[in-house]
Amino acid sequence: MTADLSGERESFAEVAKTALWTAAARARESRRHDRLFDDPFAATLAGQEGVALLSHFHPSHAADEGNPFLAIRTRWFDEFLLRSARPGCQIVGLGAGLDTRAYRLDWPETAVVFEVDQADLLSYKESRLSMAGAEARCECRRVPVNLTDDWVGALSDNGFDPARPTIWFAEGLLFYLPExxxxxxxxxxxxxxxxxxxxAADLIGTGIFRFPYLKPFLGKLEAAGSPWRFGTDQPGGFVQNCGWLVDEVVEPGAPAADYGRWPASVAPETLRDLPRSYLVEAAV
Incomplete structure (x- = not known):
């Protein structure tokens, strides 16, 4: 399969700011007594800039409770990965950013985690974690490549084997990409x-782009050079049309994506133009 990616490279120059922001959100969650996960490296990666970006992008993200979806999303992906991993498996994080799962999760023996993202971002992460004395809990192979370039070839060059079962995850990635x-x-x-x-991936609904409350937030993302570009109201259909068999699609507030943190039940699908987020799990 091929795609015309001309003209897309420029749009990925500033995503590091959103990576710092989400790292700061993970650090905030890790300080809670009722935390949904513990990321001991998030504060080191976020730094003071990440903390400042919490309030810059959206004032409510700076509050102690923050945005519950960010914590729920991280916990949901943690559970998916730990439930799915087997000894000797290969795990690929697409747009891995400042993800620290290779360092904080208990992986099975001989598991290999591939982290695919921009070179500068992966280099920053490696430097900060090294200074903090962090050690990976599995073999971690960083794959510095833009998704607009030959990321498949870069994966292969780093030992990825398509003949072996793979666990793919794309957390906080797809809505930054053109459709x-x-x-x-x-x-x-x-x-x-x-x-x-x-x-596994998370997707956003198109109502996010029309919801008045989110317009300032979306504008700040665009000003930072990392706008949200793509949403779909058929997340399962989108993933299935790409060749996967969808096992589950859940929204925050559903039993499988609540963890006692979501403040309301899932809104009926008949209510349009709401800011919806989806978590999708699929298999071949």
């Missing part, structure tokens, strides 16, 4: 997946 690129990336993961492979 054509998002489809291409997800479709390529399906093409590269041996039987037994799994895929």
């Amino acid at each position: 054509s690129l998002a489809r291409y990336v997800v479709a390529r993961t399906a093409e590269l997946s041996a039987p037994g492979s799994l895929f």
Whole structure:
């Protein structure tokens, strides 16, 4: 499968700011007595700039309770990965950013985690974690490449084996991509997946782009050079059309994505133009 990616490279120059922001959110969650996960490296990665970005992008993100979806999303992906991993498995994080799961989760023996993202971001993470004396709990292979370039070739160069089952995850990634690129990336993961492979991602609904309350937040993301570009109101259909068999689609507030933190039940699908987020799990 091929895609015309001309003209897309410029749009990924500033995503490090959103990575710092989400790292700061993980650090905040880790300080809570009722935390949904513990990321002991998040504060080191976020730094003071990440803390400042919490309030810059959205004032409510700076409050102690923050945005519950960020904590729920991290916990949901943690559970997916730990439930899915097997000894000797390969795990690929697309747009891995400042993710620290290779360092904080208990992986099975001989598991290998591939982290795919921009070179500068991965270099920053490696430097900060090294200064903090952090040690990975599995073999971690960083793959410095933009998704607009030959990321499949870069994965292969780092030892990725498409003949082995793979656990793919794309957390906080797809809505930053143009729709054509998002489809291409997800479709390529399906093409590269041996039987037994799994895929997980989060997606946003199109109502987010029309919800008045979120317009200032979206404007700040655009000003930072990392706008949200793609949403879908059929997240399961999107993933399935890319070659996967969808097992689950959940919204925050559903039993499988609540953890006692979401402040309300899932809104009925008949209510349009609401800011919806989705968590999708699929298999080949």
